[in-house]
Amino acid sequence: MEKKYIGIWMDHASANLMEMIGSEMKIKTINSKFTHEEKKETLHKGEKAMHHKEQHEESAYYKEIAAVIESYDEVLIFGPTEAKTELVNVLKTDHHFDNKKIESMQADRMTENQQHAFVKKYFFAH
Numbered sequence: 001m002e003k004k005y006i007g008i009w010m011d012h013a014s015a016n017l018m019e020m021i022g023s024e025m026k027i028k029t030i031n032s033k034f035t036h037e038e039k040k041e042t043l044h045k046g047e048k049a050m051h052h053k054e055q056h057e058e059s060a061y062y063k064e065i066a067a068v069i070e071s072y073d074e075v076l077i078f079g080p081t082e083a084k085t086e087l088v089n090v091l092k093t094d095h096h097f098d099n100k101k102i103e104s105m106q107a108d109r110m111t112e113n114q115q116h117a118f119v120k121k122y123f124f125a126h
Contacts, residue, residue: 003073007119011081032061062090078107
């Protein structure tokens, strides 16, 4: 059976999922529901309410990404913020991901083309 690969460039706002199928790339974007506008709106209700809402929305965002990752053998998660580390920590607590190769790498903000090149180089250079 052929291995399935996916690269994910992410920050706290969105995740670009790049599935490698042979030399072709299939792309999907998942956006966090906790937008900057929502953050400002919830902040008026108080810091504690905003923090609770942010945690809830962030958890849903990571679960949505995890549901996609579940069907892949090798996963590369990269991006400029701590969101990738937070997602990896969520995955480590779920036994569905025990036999998957998951790597997290620091990366700057990138254009879509740079993200695609990064993923192709990672999966096809090793």
